[in-house]
Amino acid sequence: MKRAIAAAVILSTLGGSFALAQGKVPFPVKARQGQMATMAMSLGVLGGMAQGKTEYDAAAAQAAANNLAGIAMIDPAIMWQDGTAEGTASLPAIWDDADGFAAEWAKFVAGAEKAAAEAGNGKDALGPILGALGGSCKSCHTAYRAN
Amino acid sequence: MRRILMLLVLAAVIGAGIGLWLTRASGLSGDAFAGLTGDATRGKAVFTAAGCASCHYAPKAEGEAKLVLAGGQRFASDFGTFIAPNISSDATHGIGGWSLQDFGNAVMRGVSPEGKHYYPAFPYGSYAKMERQDVADLWAFVQTLPASDTPSQPHEIGFPFSIRRSVGGWKLLFFNEDWIMDAATPELERGRYLVEALAHCGECHTPRNALGGFESGQWLAGAPNPSGQGTIPALTPNALTWDAAEIAYYLESGFTPEFDSAGGHMVAVIENFAKLPAEDRAAVAAYVKALPEPGVAEVSGY
Numbered sequence: 001m002k003r004a005i006a007a008a009v010i011l012s013t014l015g016g017s018f019a020l021a022q023g024k025v026p027f028p029v030k031a032r033q034g035q036m037a038t039m040a041m042s043l044g045v046l047g048g049m050a051q052g053k054t055e056y057d058a059a060a061a062q063a064a065a066n067n068l069a070g071i072a073m074i075d076p077a078i079m080w081q082d083g084t085a086e087g088t089a090s091l092p093a094i095w096d097d098a099d100g101f102a103a104e105w106a107k108f109v110a111g112a113e114k115a116a117a118e119a120g121n122g123k124d125a126l127g128p129i130l131g132a133l134g135g136s137c138k139s140c141h142t143a144y145r146a147n
Numbered sequence: 148m149r150r151i152l153m154l155l156v157l158a159a160v161i162g163a164g165i166g167l168w169l170t171r172a173s174g175l176s177g178d179a180f181a182g183l184t185g186d187a188t189r190g191k192a193v194f195t196a197a198g199c200a201s202c203h204y205a206p207k208a209e210g211e212a213k214l215v216l217a218g219g220q221r222f223a224s225d226f227g228t229f230i231a232p233n234i235s236s237d238a239t240h241g242i243g244g245w246s247l248q249d250f251g252n253a254v255m256r257g258v259s260p261e262g263k264h265y266y267p268a269f270p271y272g273s274y275a276k277m278e279r280q281d282v283a284d285l286w287a288f289v290q291t292l293p294a295s296d297t298p299s300q301p302h303e304i305g306f307p308f309s310i311r312r313s314v315g316g317w318k319l320l321f322f323n324e325d326w327i328m329d330a331a332t333p334e335l336e337r338g339r340y341l342v343e344a345l346a347h348c349g350e351c352h353t354p355r356n357a358l359g360g361f362e363s364g365q366w367l368a369g370a371p372n373p374s375g376q377g378t379i380p381a382l383t384p385n386a387l388t389w390d391a392a393e394i395a396y397y398l399e400s401g402f403t404p405e406f407d408s409a410g411g412h413m414v415a416v417i418e419n420f421a422k423l424p425a426e427d428r429a430a431v432a433a434y435v436k437a438l439p440e441p442g443v444a445e446v447s448g449y
Contacts, residue, residue: 040406047406051396130400134408138401138417141410146377 170315174252185287338434
């Protein structure tokens, strides 16, 4: 009986802290972190081919570029809702300078559209695509992400 | 009693005299650049590798404006905020009136033409290891850049660091021209020259003690960001597991192997590295891969 109670206590504590840990991360934060991870994965496909780590495959490159173009269609205002900066790398400047943040996002959109239009054109197309996309990553991360 | 007092005063005067002598600002010897002629074309590559513009262009400058070294960027630290000065070719507000010797004293010794110490936020501790020919080439190139009449702003430094003489003490303790790592191959030598001298990687990636000197045995072992936000990552093998090709690609593209991207001041560093030949990025990668774990005595001699 004692053992059962102890087990129940441990389980409920574990369950409770698990729920708490989950509850700590607001949904928009989870969503945008997943979005960033998906961006990285798709970029990785293009980057791997550009570096010659994997062989160029027009269909796979196009699919990765399409993913990026799809992500670019998500409204950043939904992902970066006000009041969701705490405990994340998102800087307050995202909300204090909404126009600047929107301009950075627009650079990514332009890069993703370029990728979707050109990624299937051969390995040599990937360098400029990655340059455009990487430029938008770096400038946005400099201004709006804690590094 | 009076005699003891006199002796004490005498000792204090001698002590102060020795202190002043030890902390004086001394530049290079007068013939440091004898026989050297600068080549501005070569100097441009030195300029890029040394990252001069990254700190000295005006805040938020873009494109061609990055070649106007008007100063004004702010660099927070534990000692206060340093504000990059105007080093454009303007004769009044910049360094247009300098000689190659003045430039060499500034870059390699942290000494101004007036014989004052510069604060080591200006990474002359790294540039001290530069080849004299590279300094001459750099000077030739810097003189070709546009002039700006933006006045330099004073640093916002608290006492006692506001006394420039205190930098003499810093130099006495920490200024060291010796290489930190051994370099067995020409590639490692080139990598060492880029990492330890020109690109001055250690200035941010090595932790510092309370007096602002590099912590012993912690070369490139990572450090808190002096801006107070986040950390500057370790490049040592205990922390950095990327292979050499991945390091070189990061320096070219800003993408990590996981395709996260660089941000912050490293973006400016990557912008410079991207302009250098691929062999230079490979040399830096080779050097980084040769780093020992932190705490190894061989690299604690600085």
